[in-house]
Amino acid sequence: MSAADAVFVILVAGATLYAVFGGADFGAGVWQLLSIGDRVPGRRERVQARIGHSLGPVWEANHVWLIFALVVLWTAFGEAFGPIMRTLYLPLALAVLGIVLRGSGFAFGHVFEGRAGRGSENLFALSSLITPFFMGTVVGAIAAGEVEAGGTAGAFEAWTGPLPLLIGVLFVVSCSYVASVFLLDECRRARDDELAAYFSRRAVGAAAVAGALAAVGLLVLRADARFIYDGLLGEGLPLVIASALLGMLTLFGLVREWRRGLRPLAIGAVVAVIAGWAVAQYPYLLPRTLTIEEGAGAEPALTATIIVFGAALAIVVPALAFLYRLAQKQVLE
Amino acid sequence: MPVADNLLAARELMAFTLGFHIILSCIGVALPAMMLIAEYRGLRHGDGEALGLAKLWSKAAAVLFAVGAVTGTVLSFELGLLWPGFMERYGDVFGTGFTIEGIFFFTEAIFIAIYIYGWKRLPGWKHFWTGVPIVIAGIGGAFSVVAVNAWMNTPRGFKLDSAGNPTDVDPLGALFNPATVYEFPHMLVAAYMVVGFGLASIYAVAMLRKPELRRSRRHRLGLLIPLTVGAIMAPIQIFIGDVAARGVFEDQPAKFAAFECINETGPDQTEWIGGICTDGGVEFGIGIPGLDSWLAGFSTDTVVTGLDQIPDDEEPPANTLLHLAFDTMVGIGTALLGLGAWFGFVWWRRREIPQTKWFLRAVAVSGIGAIVALEAGWIVTEVGRQPFIVYGLLRTEDAVTEAGGLWFWFGGAVLLYTALGTAAVIAVRTIARRDRERPDDDDPAGDVPYGPPDPAGPVTVGKAT
Numbered sequence: 001m002s003a004a005d006a007v008f009v010i011l012v013a014g015a016t017l018y019a020v021f022g023g024a025d026f027g028a029g030v031w032q033l034l035s036i037g038d039r040v041p042g043r044r045e046r047v048q049a050r051i052g053h054s055l056g057p058v059w060e061a062n063h064v065w066l067i068f069a070l071v072v073l074w075t076a077f078g079e080a081f082g083p084i085m086r087t088l089y090l091p092l093a094l095a096v097l098g099i100v101l102r103g104s105g106f107a108f109g110h111v112f113e114g115r116a117g118r119g120s121e122n123l124f125a126l127s128s129l130i131t132p133f134f135m136g137t138v139v140g141a142i143a144a145g146e147v148e149a150g151g152t153a154g155a156f157e158a159w160t161g162p163l164p165l166l167i168g169v170l171f172v173v174s175c176s177y178v179a180s181v182f183l184l185d186e187c188r189r190a191r192d193d194e195l196a197a198y199f200s201r202r203a204v205g206a207a208a209v210a211g212a213l214a215a216v217g218l219l220v221l222r223a224d225a226r227f228i229y230d231g232l233l234g235e236g237l238p239l240v241i242a243s244a245l246l247g248m249l250t251l252f253g254l255v256r257e258w259r260r261g262l263r264p265l266a267i268g269a270v271v272a273v274i275a276g277w278a279v280a281q282y283p284y285l286l287p288r289t290l291t292i293e294e295g296a297g298a299e300p301a302l303t304a305t306i307i308v309f310g311a312a313l314a315i316v317v318p319a320l321a322f323l324y325r326l327a328q329k330q331v332l333e
Numbered sequence: 334m335p336v337a338d339n340l341l342a343a344r345e346l347m348a349f350t351l352g353f354h355i356i357l358s359c360i361g362v363a364l365p366a367m368m369l370i371a372e373y374r375g376l377r378h379g380d381g382e383a384l385g386l387a388k389l390w391s392k393a394a395a396v397l398f399a400v401g402a403v404t405g406t407v408l409s410f411e412l413g414l415l416w417p418g419f420m421e422r423y424g425d426v427f428g429t430g431f432t433i434e435g436i437f438f439f440t441e442a443i444f445i446a447i448y449i450y451g452w453k454r455l456p457g458w459k460h461f462w463t464g465v466p467i468v469i470a471g472i473g474g475a476f477s478v479v480a481v482n483a484w485m486n487t488p489r490g491f492k493l494d495s496a497g498n499p500t501d502v503d504p505l506g507a508l509f510n511p512a513t514v515y516e517f518p519h520m521l522v523a524a525y526m527v528v529g530f531g532l533a534s535i536y537a538v539a540m541l542r543k544p545e546l547r548r549s550r551r552h553r554l555g556l557l558i559p560l561t562v563g564a565i566m567a568p569i570q571i572f573i574g575d576v577a578a579r580g581v582f583e584d585q586p587a588k589f590a591a592f593e594c595i596n597e598t599g600p601d602q603t604e605w606i607g608g609i610c611t612d613g614g615v616e617f618g619i620g621i622p623g624l625d626s627w628l629a630g631f632s633t634d635t636v637v638t639g640l641d642q643i644p645d646d647e648e649p650p651a652n653t654l655l656h657l658a659f660d661t662m663v664g665i666g667t668a669l670l671g672l673g674a675w676f677g678f679v680w681w682r683r684r685e686i687p688q689t690k691w692f693l694r695a696v697a698v699s700g701i702g703a704i705v706a707l708e709a710g711w712i713v714t715e716v717g718r719q720p721f722i723v724y725g726l727l728r729t730e731d732a733v734t735e736a737g738g739l740w741f742w743f744g745g746a747v748l749l750y751t752a753l754g755t756a757a758v759i760a761v762r763t764i765a766r767r768d769r770e771r772p773d774d775d776d777p778a779g780d781v782p783y784g785p786p787d788p789a790g791p792v793t794v795g796k797a798t
Contacts, residue, residue, distance in 0.1 A: 075425055078423075081424060086734060298425045
């Protein structure tokens with residue numbers, strides 16, 4: 001494995017961590033949005049409180065994976081970063097707008113009371129749709145080969161085809177699905193079985209929609225991104241099958257009300273499909289126009305990136321473990 | 334859209350969003366230190382008021398960190414969205430600084446949550462130590478980001494091949510470029526001054542509005558801790574600033590000539606205070622003959638490069654703006670030094686905060702003053718490097734995006750950030766008011782974005798069922 005390949009793996013790992021954990025935070029916002037107008041008295045408040053509790057300590061750390069992946073992309077693969085930014089500036093700018101609105105809505109929702117508090121919470125909920133959707137269009141546009149090495153484009157062409165839009169919607173649904181599994185797990189721990197059942201029903205629904213979208217997505221991929229399609233059904237096939245099996249096992253566990261293991265299963269399903277995608281896209285950064293080797297930056301910068309990633313994991317993993325333990329700990333009196 | 338128009342729009346958008354974020358990043362860098370000083374005092378001397386301040390400041394820090402996290406994200410994307418030519422060409426040369434910043438960003442994000450959660454879950458000193466990584470992350474983050482900016486001023490750590498592309502990349506050489514040595518301490522100390530004087534000014538304003546608060550121990554401590562930090566930093570900053578100015582004289586002659594209004598190369602240059610820079614010299618300014626040469630090289634014989642040596646198309650724009658920005662920064666820095674000395678003298682003689690109204694008034698405006706100095710300094714370093722984005726190597730107009738609609742985004746950013754800034758101020762005021770109204774409700778984690786659910790908040794509904 002070359003240094004460039006290793007950094008590609010790091011990039012995919014960073015993006016995956018963001019997709020799973022950052023994505024779940026966005027998905028939680030989607031459930032908050034859908035809880036508006038709930039007819040069962042008081043349930044909306046409980047859903048909202050559970051979501052606030054779940055995101056509370058880790059939302060920023062989850063968000064930092066995005067920054068990390070972005071920085072790795074421009075440091076190691078500037079030749080890909082430039083065309084992506086030039087071609088997809090509009091969806092990227094809108095994704096950032098979503099991040100600003102969502103983050104500030106979340107922060108102020110914790111502080112303000114009354115109407116301003118509800119307004120902030122609603123802003124958080126509504127803007128949670130924005131970032132996953134536009135990030136999905138970015139991924140879809142790259143898969144479809146719309147971003148070309150050295151290329152630029154108009155504001156809309158690259159990401160408004162069927163594939164980018166479909167992947168955008170798929171991202172929103174997948175984030176919601178992962179979030180519902182996380183939230184139901186949190187509810188079980190807190191012995192709130194009623195709310196756990198609420199999220200369980202929603203997880204099953206989201207899984208069904210995500211599965212249907214993925215099936216349609218394969219057809220669209222076949223038409224618009226043949227290279228990725230062939231890769232997914234070729235070298236990526238074991239991972240795709242693994243993802244499907246894990247997904248079905250999660251569904252089974254949801255129906256059978258498993259107390260443990262749902263969270264890792266759901267994460268596994270997402271990780272497997274992203275890994276499968278990466279395998280399918282290999283050796284291209286930008287399918288058919290820029291390979292990893294062609295797009296790689298200077299060797300010392302790649303080495304530095306590998307070292308820094310190792311250091312980041314060495315700090316982040318124990319620190320996060322400590323935070324999780326602390327969050328479960330009893331309050332000192 | 335013509336390139337010239339795009340260039341202006343992109344520069345304005347970058348300047349506005351960065352000028353906003355830089356205040357929040359100063360808070361992120363230095364507020365944790367204030368919080369820990371207060372907590373240290375509280376634990377060491379069993380001082381409940383000091384602990385109360387530490388809790389209050391940690392709540393404010395949590396909200397402002399959250400806002401800073403999103404405005405910082407905007408900047409990360411803007412680097413690519415506005416300046417793709419810069420990132421494509423040099424991303425691998427300077428990028429390592431940003432990857433390292435990622436580690437500090439993680440550390441800050443996780444430990445602020447640990448610190449907030451820990452108030453009621455970790456015993457005294459153990460809790461104190463969970464705050465220390467936040468302070469270190471602030472220093473490390475400032476280093477890695479400022480090192481990249483310094484690299485733009487004095488690019489090192491690579492060679493150029495015949496096509497003008499960087500080769501022989503050395504990430505450490507890029508990180509430890511000549512300007513890092515003075516830019517990093519200058520920015521770090523600036524952050525501590527902004528937060529020191531800024532936080533003190535909030536308490537000074539309260540004491541001016543309600544004279545009875547001048548006897549409140551809580552308020553006196555709230556003024557004393559940050560003001561002491563600011564007063565200690567001010568003389569250090571004057572020293573670093575002096576070294577930095579000579580560094581710019583050595584490394585970036587065009588910038589130095591522009592902000593000092595030097596037209597003709599030669600020795601015995603006059604130091605101008607204020608005034609308007611014209612082709613015929615400085616008008617309306619106060620000139621001190623020979624001082625500029627002396628400051629640059631400790632001798633009036635020091636030859637200072639003037640704009641006559643700089644090709645016309647490489648001269649920084651807005652000469653007078655740069656000159657006045659530089660003077661503003663130095664002037665405010667000197668005034669803050671004086672304020673610190675006043676405070677220090679009275680404290681030395683009487684062990685108390687000066688009681689006069691004029692002193693409180695001076696402290697009350699010092700916070701805004703420090704922020705103005707910060708922004709002025711940033712204008713000097715950024716506008717002074719123009720027309721280059723990488724000094725001498727890449728012109729800003731060659732790095733800018735071709736994308737249209739930048740003025741639209743600029744307008745949107747102004748509206749959005751105005752709302753964001755207003756909401757942030759109201760949020761901090763809300764937290765402070767709640768702290769006054771419910772001083773005994775001492776779980777600071779209840780109402781901020783990192784903490785566990787507010788025990789008095791809606792989660793109780795869930796637990797009750």
